[in-house]
Amino acid sequence: MVTAMxxxxxxxxxxxxxxxxxxxxxxxxxxxxxxxAERVTDPEMPMLTLLDLGVxxxxxxxxxxxxxIITPTYSGCPAMATMRDDLQRExxxxxxxxxxxxxxxxxAWTSDWITERGKxxxxxxxxxxxxxxxxxxxxxxxTLMPTRRAVTCVLCGSDDVRLSSExxxxxxxxxxxxxxxxxxxxxxxxI
Amino acid sequence: xTANNEPTIHVxxxxxxxxxxxxxxxxxxxxxxxxxxxxxxxTDFEDPLAGVDxxxxxxxxxxxxxxxxxxxxxxxxxxxxxxxxxxxNAPDLEEDIALANIALDLLGQARLLLARxxxxxxxxxxxxxxxxxxxxxxxxxxxxNDLDFRNVRLAEVPGGDFAEAVAKILIYSTWRxxxxxRLSSSRDTVLAAIAAKGVKEMSYHRDFAGRWxxxxxxxxxxxxxxxxxxxxxxxxxxxxxxxxHPVETAVAEAGIGVxxxxxxxEASVILDQVFAAAGIDRPERGGLAGVGVHGGKGRDGLxxxxxxxxxxxxxxxxxxxxEGQW
Numbered sequence: 001m002v003t004a005m006x007x008x009x010x011x012x013x014x015x016x017x018x019x020x021x022x023x024x025x026x027x028x029x030x031x032x033x034x035x036x037a038e039r040v041t042d043p044e045m046p047m048l049t050l051l052d053l054g055v056x057x058x059x060x061x062x063x064x065x066x067x068x069i070i071t072p073t074y075s076g077c078p079a080m081a082t083m084r085d086d087l088q089r090e091x092x093x094x095x096x097x098x099x100x101x102x103x104x105x106x107x108a109w110t111s112d113w114i115t116e117r118g119k120x121x122x123x124x125x126x127x128x129x130x131x132x133x134x135x136x137x138x139x140x141x142x143t144l145m146p147t148r149r150a151v152t153c154v155l156c157g158s159d160d161v162r163l164s165s166e167x168x169x170x171x172x173x174x175x176x177x178x179x180x181x182x183x184x185x186x187x188x189x190x191i
Numbered sequence: 192x193t194a195n196n197e198p199t200i201h202v203x204x205x206x207x208x209x210x211x212x213x214x215x216x217x218x219x220x221x222x223x224x225x226x227x228x229x230x231x232x233x234t235d236f237e238d239p240l241a242g243v244d245x246x247x248x249x250x251x252x253x254x255x256x257x258x259x260x261x262x263x264x265x266x267x268x269x270x271x272x273x274x275x276x277x278x279x280n281a282p283d284l285e286e287d288i289a290l291a292n293i294a295l296d297l298l299g300q301a302r303l304l305l306a307r308x309x310x311x312x313x314x315x316x317x318x319x320x321x322x323x324x325x326x327x328x329x330x331x332x333x334x335x336n337d338l339d340f341r342n343v344r345l346a347e348v349p350g351g352d353f354a355e356a357v358a359k360i361l362i363y364s365t366w367r368x369x370x371x372x373r374l375s376s377s378r379d380t381v382l383a384a385i386a387a388k389g390v391k392e393m394s395y396h397r398d399f400a401g402r403w404x405x406x407x408x409x410x411x412x413x414x415x416x417x418x419x420x421x422x423x424x425x426x427x428x429x430x431x432x433x434x435x436h437p438v439e440t441a442v443a444e445a446g447i448g449v450x451x452x453x454x455x456x457e458a459s460v461i462l463d464q465v466f467a468a469a470g471i472d473r474p475e476r477g478g479l480a481g482v483g484v485h486g487g488k489g490r491d492g493l494x495x496x497x498x499x500x501x502x503x504x505x506x507x508x509x510x511x512x513x514e515g516q517w
Contacts, residue, residue, distance in 0.1 A: 075385070075392060106384040139457070142397065142398065144464075164285055167285075167399070
């Protein structure tokens with residue numbers, strides 16, 4: 001988990017309209033903001049929080065208002081707007097009506113940022129979690145054979161599975177089928 | 192719900208296909224545009240670069256940076272639109288979804304690149320009536336004419352069959368991946384970030400297309416001949432990809448962009464690897480000529496007729512409703 005940073009003075013600088021009544025310290029506010037932000041789940045994979053997905057990068061307080069940083073999984077991820085709206089709503093309900101959501105493009109999101117808890121949540125929901133992302137140094141290698149992954153069937157556990165497509169129902173998933181029990185399932189791609 | 196958010200669609204079809212006029216009181220859609228947190232559209236995710244530092248680095252003309260981002264953004268946008276035409280038309284569901292995913296990745300890249308172009312040089316952005324909610328990148332996408340587009344002509348040529356689709360994606364992503372790998376170290380941190388992300392995505396696109404090219408080449412006589420025909424037809428657009436426009440020279444010298452001529456050898460070698468695995472020869476055809484005495488091409492805003500038709504279809508709804516809320 002990213003450690004929150006405290007760098008502002010007490011919250012008397014917060015603008016009017018803040019619903020919270022009792023004066024709070026930054027440390028308390030940031031704990032509350034983190035707790036709220038951590039509740040937000042991915043709109044397309046609701047078993048996963050944005051934190052477990054690695055999209056929620058940081059929650060800080062700047063000049064008296066909460067700033068959350070998110071990084072898109074894919075350039076065209078259509079869920080980004082919903083993620084931002086969900087974050088803002090959750091923070092509003094936690095007493096931060098002026099919370100800001102910022103996009104950070106660097107470093108680019110990698111499936112390695114999905115937490116162990118997130119991988120377990122995926123697996124429990126019947127989605128095969130990603131293995132380690134490829135580490136590219138130098139030119140990207142052309143791969144004309146199907147990507148080799150240590151994927152096991154989410155239903156029967158067999159490792160006799162076949163890749164049906166590198167692209168699936170969402171930008172971040174590939175499609176597999178088990179050769180033993182025939183179960184089709186999604187696999188979150190390593191990227 | 193504010194007055195500005197009132198939906199303007201008051202006509203729907205009943206089961207018999209007759210237009211049914213509704214007053215505001217019984218509009219079936221009137222509940223959709225309220226500020227409902229569960230409704231993703233109409234809640235304007237206004238700026239894809241929200242919170243990103245878009246300062247133009249020292250040593251580069253902001254106009255050159257804007258023009259360069261427009262070139263790259265138009266490539267991605269136009270090619271995305273072409274590929275998305277496959278949606279519901281591919282040979283099977285898996286390939287349909289794959290093509291739609293590739294189009295979506297490119298659309299995401301286009302959005303970021305056009306937003307970067309607008310932030311670098313606001314004068315590029317078409318003016319709309321005061322109060323129009325259309326964001327800058329959408330103005331660039333929907334409210335420019337064909338002559339203002341700067342994409343390479345490979346991106347715009349019409350669909351063709353599935354063999355042509357995968358051949359085109361292989362050529363495009365091989366070229367583009369070589370450029371984006373270098374662009375990842377651009378001095379412009381926004382471009383560098385867009386490129387680094389794009390490299391990851393387009394690695395999948397190139398592999399997808401390369402595998403299909405090999406599969407079709409080694410498949411039946413019919414699939415092989417279709418693939419060879421497609422490659423021969425596309426080959427005149429190959430050399431244009433590596434011709435250097437003066438804007439590309441300027442941004443490359445400033446450490447911001449990539450001179451496409453510098454990736455020609457690498458892209459050729461990679462394509463030859465695919466051709467070798469497929470057991471086919473590299474086509475031998477000259478490049479498609481430019482237009483007019485100066486031989487202008489895609490980067491100069493001189494295109495084939497196909498682009499005008501593509502834009503007409505892509506832009507018509509947005510242009511009808513320049514103040515529309517979506």
